[in-house]
Amino acid sequence: MKQVLIDTKSKTYKVFIDARLRFTIGTLLESIVTQPVSSVFVVTDSVVAPLYLDDVVGSFEQKLPIHTEVIPSGEASKSFSVYENVMTKALECGLDRKSVIVALGGGVVGDLAGFVAATYMRGIRFVQVPTTLLAHDSSVGGKVAINHPLGKNMVGSFHQPEAVFYDTETLYSLPEKEWRSGFAEVIKHGFIRDQRLLSWLQKEVSSFNDIPVQIVNDLLEQSLAVKANIVAEDETESSVRAYLNFGHTLAHAIESELGYGEVTHGEAVAIGMIYALKLSEKTFKVDLEVEKYEQWFQLLGYKTQIPSHLQPVQLLKKMQSDKKAEAGTIRMVLLRELEEAILLEIPPNSIKELLDEQLEVE
């Protein structure tokens, strides 16, 4: 069992990584808590429930009152109404301040159940049991949120889990596009902090079919180490944590313009990273070998161009209303070189110019 330590100002906890961990969640939870647990509330989604819910519930061997709630699969569940429903269910089940929420699923379940945990009776404990590759990113760092029709993740908190239990076996039921979505964040961690990881990935991963579980365990460990590193330096996103937004400023705009769900998050991030690399090359007059990465991305099945029917003006507007923006300015993470991220305020003109170029190319 691999372990990655997450050390933030408000809490220190571990990510446990191994195939088949889901059968021991009960015991693992018992081993990591320092305060007694009165009951457990497993939140999962309608796709994950039939696959893994019984295994997780079974792992508690009826030692504790255990309740479950299944939300619809998909981004639309990060809504006010599902949030309210899960709160209602939690109250009906009689969860108290010593109860623990188990978020079993991808980033959607993690973000929603985490926000419920953050705000149920002003905050109770929760653990993450990620079942997607992307959730390696979302399960660590304590960012929890729901969406607002006017913007993604606009309503949320910082609330660290007690632990993250990563059963890598569960990833093998993921459709290819979900591998692709999550893998973009792994690549991102390589770009901003770990050149060695990036080269290793280029060597080891050229398709998402049958990656050996050993490789998956390794890449998760390394990718999580980058995130751990950054989160440790800066829990609440004031400085280096912003580097995690590499590729995300444009990605959010694309997702929002297309309507959430039209592209996966990772697919949008891939486009955003290529754009950010190009803007970096222009801004710092350096060669980052964008073409090489574009080719690898394409090999892996990513699109690297902005969808041609999107309007540069609209994308720009969305980028200006990003959560990380202040009063209409655009701040983006660029790379001076590999591993050398920097957060810069970019003139809207420069953004627009490259958007226009990229959209003409198509």
Added chain:
Amino acid sequence: MKQVLIDTKSKTYKVFIDARLRFTIGTLLESIVTQPVSSVFVVTDSVVAPLYLDDVVGSFEQKLPIHTEVIPSGEASKSFSVYENVMTKALECGLDRKSVIVALGGGVVGDLAGFVAATYMRGIRFVQVPTTLLAHDSSVGGKVAINHPLGKNMVGSFHQPEAVFYDTETLYSLPEKEWRSGFAEVIKHGFIRDQRLLSWLQKEVSSFNDIPVQIVNDLLEQSLAVKANIVAEDETESSVRAYLNFGHTLAHAIESELGYGEVTHGEAVAIGMIYALKLSEKTFKVDLEVEKYEQWFQLLGYKTQIPSHLQPVQLLKKMQSDKKAEAGTIRMVLLRELEEAILLEIPPNSIKELLDEQLEVE
């Protein structure tokens, strides 16, 4: 201008107390912030808005973009739907992470706007501008929340304000019953921590008509000092902060059984305090002079008996499902003597017995 320092683990801030402070909120805010403010969002209610909103907005002298939102007056505004509406308005106004929310009103506005601030883009700054006596209690300590049909304040966070600006002049437009409601919390602070305050109050306050503003400033300062003291020792309610719940376990049950709004919070707390005093006398076999306090309470217009149509069994059930309860037990704050609060797990039997007695008396 009086000042009370609130020193919590997560933040240190001041309560400023003086008549007519509302005309200088803009300047005061400028003086206390350490990070630039991009815009201001004043949240208030439909009763307070016509009285004081212009004064507060005017105090900013158009130095900053300023937006306002008026919610319906009353407890019903601490709901999911008003929460969502205010979030929508905040997004429409383009609030960013450097914006500051101003909560202008009583505890309802403070709790709701505070919860919006706690969760808007994962948390932005806010200040409290309390306009009720009760809000001296709610504006300090960082507890923010909305209600759920299944329980009051069930959804919320801990989020400390940047400062509290208390314009005592605004209290003079309060109806008498709101004075009565707020004053119960002042008395509570006397019981649990400040016997001198309690005696002084008994001497100075025998009606809510025309209390001189000097007395109001003084009593707020002293009452806030008690709260400050307790919050400093224990920000998140694990130990001594629980003492602030003196009188509240039964009060919450009464409010919830009657339906919120049927009695004011303070009226319910007054009944709860008399009950807790009686239970303390029984439990510790001491004489706390309950009759003396009952008489003073009645002079001030409080009811001291549990409304006779309520069912002991129902009240008991509600007390067992209180947020502070764990797995069905009841933990209540009792007094071993004045200023000597203690948090005790009470057998449901004893609770029920005294409830029966109290309800027979009527």
